[in-house]
Amino acid sequence: MLPLNDTEPNRYSFFPIMTVILMIINCFVFYIEIFVIGDNYWPFFMQYAATPRLILSAQGGGALSNVTAMFLHGGLFHLLGNMLALWVFGRRVEDACGPWRFLAFYLLAGTWAHVLFVLVQSDSRIPGIGASGAVFGLMGAYLLLYPGGRIRTLVFVSFVPLWPRIRAIWVVLYFVGIQIIPAIQILLRKEDYSVNHWAHLGGFFSAVFILLFLRPEAFARYLSDTVV
Amino acid sequence: MASAEVLQRAIQSARAGRKVEARDLLLQIVEVDPRNEMAWMWLSGLVDTLEDRMIACENVLTINPANEKVRAYLTELQRQYKSSLVQKNVTDAIDLFNRARVYAERNDVDTALRLAEQALEKRENYEEAWLLIGRISPNLNQQIAALEKAYKLNPSNAQTASALEQLRYLKSNPMGAAARLEQLGKFEEALKVYNELAAKTKNSKEFDHIYKQIIRIEGLQNEKIRYVAPTSAIARLTFAWPSLYLSLALIQMGLNPFAHPAFYLWLGLPLVIVGSFLLSLAEVRSSHIVWQKLFGEHGDASNFARFLAAAAGWFLVIVPHVLLVLDSLNRLQNFKIPPMPL
Numbered sequence: 001m002l003p004l005n006d007t008e009p010n011r012y013s014f015f016p017i018m019t020v021i022l023m024i025i026n027c028f029v030f031y032i033e034i035f036v037i038g039d040n041y042w043p044f045f046m047q048y049a050a051t052p053r054l055i056l057s058a059q060g061g062g063a064l065s066n067v068t069a070m071f072l073h074g075g076l077f078h079l080l081g082n083m084l085a086l087w088v089f090g091r092r093v094e095d096a097c098g099p100w101r102f103l104a105f106y107l108l109a110g111t112w113a114h115v116l117f118v119l120v121q122s123d124s125r126i127p128g129i130g131a132s133g134a135v136f137g138l139m140g141a142y143l144l145l146y147p148g149g150r151i152r153t154l155v156f157v158s159f160v161p162l163w164p165r166i167r168a169i170w171v172v173l174y175f176v177g178i179q180i181i182p183a184i185q186i187l188l189r190k191e192d193y194s195v196n197h198w199a200h201l202g203g204f205f206s207a208v209f210i211l212l213f214l215r216p217e218a219f220a221r222y223l224s225d226t227v228v
Numbered sequence: 229m230a231s232a233e234v235l236q237r238a239i240q241s242a243r244a245g246r247k248v249e250a251r252d253l254l255l256q257i258v259e260v261d262p263r264n265e266m267a268w269m270w271l272s273g274l275v276d277t278l279e280d281r282m283i284a285c286e287n288v289l290t291i292n293p294a295n296e297k298v299r300a301y302l303t304e305l306q307r308q309y310k311s312s313l314v315q316k317n318v319t320d321a322i323d324l325f326n327r328a329r330v331y332a333e334r335n336d337v338d339t340a341l342r343l344a345e346q347a348l349e350k351r352e353n354y355e356e357a358w359l360l361i362g363r364i365s366p367n368l369n370q371q372i373a374a375l376e377k378a379y380k381l382n383p384s385n386a387q388t389a390s391a392l393e394q395l396r397y398l399k400s401n402p403m404g405a406a407a408r409l410e411q412l413g414k415f416e417e418a419l420k421v422y423n424e425l426a427a428k429t430k431n432s433k434e435f436d437h438i439y440k441q442i443i444r445i446e447g448l449q450n451e452k453i454r455y456v457a458p459t460s461a462i463a464r465l466t467f468a469w470p471s472l473y474l475s476l477a478l479i480q481m482g483l484n485p486f487a488h489p490a491f492y493l494w495l496g497l498p499l500v501i502v503g504s505f506l507l508s509l510a511e512v513r514s515s516h517i518v519w520q521k522l523f524g525e526h527g528d529a530s531n532f533a534r535f536l537a538a539a540a541g542w543f544l545v546i547v548p549h550v551l552l553v554l555d556s557l558n559r560l561q562n563f564k565i566p567p568m569p570l
Contacts, residue, residue: 042565042568043565046563046565046566047560047563047565055479055482055483056482056483056484057482058480058481058482058559059559059563060559060560060563061556061557061559061560061563062479062480062481062482062552062555062556062559063476063477063479063480063552063553063555063556064552064553064556064557064560065556065560066476066479067476101465101468104468104469104472105468105472107472107476108471108472108475111472111475111476111479112475114479115475115478115479115483118483119483125566125569126569209471211464212464212465212467212468212471213465213468216456216458216461216465216511216512217453219456219461219464220453220454220455220456221451221453223454223456224451224452224453224454226451226452226453
């Protein structure tokens with residue numbers, strides 16, 4: 001299942017400028033990772049990624065590393081998957097917040113993703129990277145704001161590609177659902193996984209903060225049970 | 229029986245305290261002889277109401293304008309009558325005003341206004357009634373006129389002075405007035421103001437902008453959007469940036485604010501709150517006390533005042549975040565990179 005596009009139009013703004021800027025920064029940082037840092041990635045990640053042991057011992061970059069970690073990616077598909085989700089779920093969330101508050105919410109969701117990651121895997125020395133925590137925050141926010149929204153999604157039925165418009169709730173629940181079992185396994189076995197499932201869940205649950213970031217008109221609509 | 233005899237009997241009855249009998253006899257006399265001065269004089273003391281006494285005295289004076297004693301008595305009666313009339317008007321006015329207030333609380337503005345106006349007919353210098361009209365009237369001119377009267381009656385009332393200034397500001401800035409009505413959830417009234425403005429600005433540059441506002445408000449009306457007071461919108465938005473700063477500060481302090489106390493991080497929080505408040509204030513159109521205190525502006529502030537508030541807000545929000553980054557960079561300089569786990 002691959003979400004491709006949110007088919008509904010914007011209501012308040014013409015263009016999702018901050019979403020696009022975030023996508024450009026992510027791509028630019030990935031370019032730096034590949035072509036400038038190259039094989040010498042370990043010291044770079046230690047300094048600019050979110051490592052639970054370092055955060056808990058107040059070593060390393062702290063808040064700065066927490067933010068920079070959101071722009072680092074471990075591979076091209078990691079980057080593309082996150083950017084696609086950022087575009088699909090971020091556009092209308094930005095529309096409801098305005099660009100600056102959207103940025104603040106994005107960073108907040110990414111931060112709470114790291115907070116949960118650090119709390120659950122406090123002994124881990126594996127650096128956490130990727131925009132996925134923040135993107136899961138956007139998914140949660142999208143679900144809160146547009147529960148009736150429909151997402152054009154690529155699905156394969158017996159190797160046949162289809163792209164129906166699926167209700168956002170099913171798309172989001174699918175992506176959150178596939179985090180739960182590995183997250184429980186991490187908790188029980190105290191093992192490090194290559195995918196940061198607890199950060200995804202942390203980002204998703206931080207979506208409740210979105211109500212603080214909405215434009216006044218969008219908030220009034222949210223309270224009035226009309227489409228935000 | 230001759231009228232002189234009847235008069236004597238009436239006087240005797242009056243002196244003996246038989247007032248009703250005396251009055252009946254005197255009335256018989258004046259019916260037959262309307263120019264009987266003595267009968268009218270005695271009657272003026274025997275009739276029940278102030279009005280009847282005054283009529284009797286006036287009749288005496290018509291017959292004999294030189295009767296100074298009766299003239300003086302009539303003047304005293306007139307004074308008493310006037311004072312009783314004023315007292316009655318005051319009581320009536322208070323009663324009408326109290327009813328007007330009840331209707332105003334029930335949002336029945338038309339009835340409340342009618343009753344307040346009736347109260348003012350009874351007692352023109354009724355400050356509270358003028359204030360009520362100034363508060364509830366949907367007509368800006370009527371509001372201003374009412375508050376002017378109230379202010380004239382009591383120039384020491386600072387609240388009236390401030391409200392009056394605010395209304396005058398709105399009168400000179402109809403767009404601001406319409407935006408304010410919209411904030412208060414009074415879409416109908418806002419639409420009325422915009423429609424009036426549209427009629428005035430037809431064929432000018434402003435018309436397009438006003439027309440867009442009309443379309444937007446009609447849309448809001450159709451959607452039946454719930455009214456959210458500007459104060460609560462400002463309060464909600466004020467918490468947005470501090471929630472981010474607090475999260476970042478917690479990460480910086482190793483999720484334990486007591487183990488690694490960083491004084492300036494906590495000092496930054498109130499700055500971010502104030503900055504976020506100013507940003508919210510600049511965004512939400514409202515007649516906030518800050519505009520009045522800092523810029524002396526009534527109603528929602530001018531673009532310049534809002535620009536200043538936004539600039540100050542951004543500064544206060546960004547500075548603590550920059551301090552966080554500087555602290556992080558400082559930590560990174562002293563950071564020994566651990567070896568890669570095998």
